[in-house]
Amino acid sequence: MVETSKPAAKNASATRTAARRAAARRKPLGDQPVSVMIAAMGGEGGGVLTSWLVNAARKANLPVQATSVPGVAQRTGATTYYVEIVPKPYAKTKPIEPILDLYPGPGDIDMMVATELMEVGRALEKGFISPKRTTLIGSTHRVYTLAEKMAMGDGRYDGDKIMEAAKQMAKRHILFDIERAAQDAGTIVNSVLLGAIAGSGVLPIGSKVFKDGIREEGKAVESNLAGFDIGYAYATGDVVELQTRQAIPKAVPVAPNDAAGKLKRRVEQDFPSETHAVVLEACGRCLDYQDADYAFQYLDRLDTIRKIDEGRGDGDFKITNEAARHLGLRMTFEDIMRVAQLKTRKSRFERLRRDVQAGQDHLVRTTEHFKPGPYEFASIMPKSIGMRIVDWADRKPKSARRWHFGMHIRSDTIWGFTRMRLLAGMRRFRRRGFRYFEEQEQIEEWLNMVRRAAEVSKPMALETVECARLIKGYSDTHKRGVSNFHRIANIVVKPALAAGVDVAGDIAQAKAAALADPEGSSLAETLSAMKAKFDGCDDTLQAT
């Protein structure tokens, strides 16, 4: 989005010059067709956009040809449209038909339109964007591909790369969040794009012709024209900056609660300023999750790490920072009480209404999907009983699966809400529960590894901290995470610590493998390979 404001940044005069440039660009190019390629996705109205262009050209008595390749799945797949317009009107008498191509040619595109950032990248890859000819109109928003969404960690493609490439490769680039612009205009992307195309002045057709086209069609005229104007404004550089809606800073004041005050003070005394943001966030969460003692326990635990960083005396507290982050998350592990707590807040219902786009005068009914099973029950049982249940469930996963109880709770009704609220209230008994006991044990074990790793090397300590990232999710997902964590700890970290070898690289590799596939096959391969490697060297490594 920053990019879009760029042509606008040198604004004011830029506006007028842009308009003038647009006019200049509209001079007839003679007997060479102006080529427009549109890379859209199903449901974005690319077909309508194309027909607008075609009709406008016909109105201007210009020879025009258009065609399209609908993706295999017309619904979701990428769809491309290709239009050629000859800037020289048909002769009054004996008009000759030019021979226009059906295929967009690399390097021959005058106007490339892509409705999403990744599609800009695709157009670049295929050579459709050239510094000689191509004016690029592209959206900066992302519609993530399945590959990116499926990743167990963060599989997103680096959008900045595409932005950079686009700016390098295009003769002129008009990049902005077209989807957002459309939402602002209360329309869909195609009318915004039409406006941008008109504004760019690449086509030998004035904006009036396009607007008339929309009016004559008579469908959603108002919103389409609104969209058109926004697009036109962006293309001519009239828009200085975008109204972006992400990250609106909202200071949440410290609660008038002495415990909170004490905690805050302690953090500010004991911890270096560069760690405050994270530590305060995490510490506050522990307070919210359980109580003040728990929050202090968090700080005590973190202190041991801080001391190590301090001891090194290089003024770098990266380990503390990362540990603070993960420790905060691990100490506020998601059990049913926590979920109930998060789902019974006023702010939650407000966010929910926003997410589902409910208007002021609309009622919203909400249904929660819970399916507690043996592990969830065990977690709230006393240690001894809980352990027995878990052992059984581990031994007989098939029959354990039968002991899940599906619940659809209407959290907007008095009875449904009450049940969840009571569940949330049970958190005061959390400390007696099996899950709590288990988690604390694991946290101590992990911190222990981190401390010892810090003696070996900073990178190793960081990697060991990062292992906590594997533990997330619920039921099966959570179990998988925990077991992956332990496998890496036992096969890679511990033996290395025993021998005092730096295996930061190996830990990182193993972690990546663990996040590669849910079946854990690549982790298995990686680990067995490493085992072999370790077996090769020092004997103390057999300690596993």
Added chain:
Amino acid sequence: MERSFAKEVQSLKKGDGEIFEGEGILAVTKGALQSGVSYVGGYQGSPVSHLVDVLNDAKDIMDEYGVHLEICANEAGAAAMLGASIQYPIRGLVTWKSTVGTNVASDALSNLGSVGVTGGAVIILGEDYGEGASIIQERSHAFAMKSSLWLIDPRPNLTSIVHLTEKAFELSEASNQPVMVQLRILACHVQGRFTTKNNRHGRFSGNNKLEKPNFDLGKIALPPSTYAQEKHKWEARFPAAVDFIRKEKLNEFFDGDLNDAGIICQGGLYNTVLRSLVHLDLADLYGNSKLPIYCMNVTYPLIPEELVRFCAGKKHVLVVEEGHPAYIEDEINVILRKADIQTKVHGKGHLPMAGQYTSDVMQTGVAKWIGDINLPNTNRDGAGARIKYIEGLKASATKYLGSPVPPRPPTFCTGCPERPVFSAIKLMEKDVGKTHISCDIGCHTFSTLPPFNLGQTVLGYGLGLASSTGVAPNFDKRVISIMGDGGFWHNGLATGVASSVFNKNDSILIVMKNGYTSATGWQWVPSTPKQGDFDQSPMSIEETLRSLGVKWQRKVRTYNVSKMVRTLKQAMTTTQKGLKVIVAESECMLAKQRRIKAERTKLIREGKRAVRPRFGIDDDVCTGDHSCIRLSGCPSLTIKVNPDPLRTDPIAHVNTGCVGCGLCGEVAHAAVLCPSFYKAEIVYNAGRLEQWLHSLRQRFIGKFCSPEELRLAPRQEGVMEDEDATKAA
């Protein structure tokens, strides 16, 4: 139907000297009406699905001329329809996608090709080849040769397409053979214009019916007639066709002053050939080329006399022929050899053996050729420079991008009713283990792609079950076959179900009953529901199965994942032998949404009560593992930047596209995934009582809700919107 041509079809009424502006397939229909066609038919399939839709929407115009429209059960039916033109002088036009459709049709086509026709019989082939194609890549040319059906491949502009559609009827009558007109994907969708003629009434039609049947044993495909027919085909009909094509000048000669060389191309590729010459300054936009071009609008049969005339005196010719085997290039070599012409024939080698001849492929190929033959007064470096330019662009883009852009494979639509079935199969596998799955043609073929990757084979339309009969007896678990309702009526009913029952096969069939042939734009099938009500389908798949003797039969609403999983387990484990059929029923979500959205807006406008369901995810409950996405892959189930400053991995997120199909909740439930999902029902124009109850509840919740998080420091409260730009990260 997905798209309505109600407005466009009006232009089919245009008369002499008017200008028609529109899409290629519409122009073909106009050409047929101008030729006095008496019957039309076909089976939908990209890229000619729209042709079927157009014919549908043009019903009243068709009726005016007594033209009968048949929506055929499959391509075999469409081809058989042309039987009307064997004995009688009436013109017919049928259409389907090729080559798969032509495969299905080929039985009837062989017979037709043998006995020959009296009235003009024309087949419009939607050539689904190259970029955007959805089928195996083959050439229709082979069918033309084996059944001696003449093949027309018109230049891709409306004037040529319409002209050659008309000529196709004449050619068919002049040579007593059916004629195929091949239209590539882009030509089917091309927007252009041409000058129309008046429509004509067919000699016989619904308005002027035949009175008595002809009898001519010579036109029956039965020995000894068949031997006579073969002789007649090659001694009379073939020469007649060659004569007609030559006399009518269906192929075009474009002269140029560089007479040492020339290009021979299929009509459909002419525009791209010319453009590549324009780039080399060898031609202009209006078709004036320095290099002579012989444009074959008829690619079978070839016309030796014309080819000899074009090649004589040239040192080199380049044959531009898309696809492999290179039947045309090879035959040209033979023709020139026989005529003892020494012209060097280039083609495959300069141009790739297989694959679509897109702009850059053509440019590179032609430029390479021009460079190699070292043509006088052409700029060789220009040719080389052109290639470098194209490759340079791609290279530098790749450099800047660093890593290849991830593909966007096709997948099930938002809220598709078929997706839950595959989620269920995934879950079933957890208990019963993986088994062999024979897939079929249709939207459900996407099950083979991520995130499901389910399915071992795809053999053909309606052949899902049939393709399992070999593996089933050799597999230690029951194998599963998939079939859509489209495939069921197209072919699967007899080839699959009847045969399996007859052979007492012990396997499982899942019939995806979504009500339409949805992949082609939801055309109707015999079991299409009325206003979404399956009880009011003209024909019932369940009863059909019963009547075929299928004993074990279950009908499951696809969105009920838990029940689907249970039913699948039963089917896998039951001791009952024989074919087990699960009818997975739920209307195609696109068709459904189009209907109910309209209804809802109407209700809301009238101030009546309406409910909009949709799903959501609690940001702070989701931990960003994305298991839900791996079990669904719904386009509206996506990811967004994690608003939690302590977490880095993006969290799952339901975007505004959600139609509230319920799968998210069902999967989260059946798979015991996570409690982040909630279902929200937005109620419009609620009644007084409901309003009151709601406010009561709100007050209660407001009073007893959990306290807000105590923050020790201000925090960036990000209101993250769906599909946030990566910039936001």
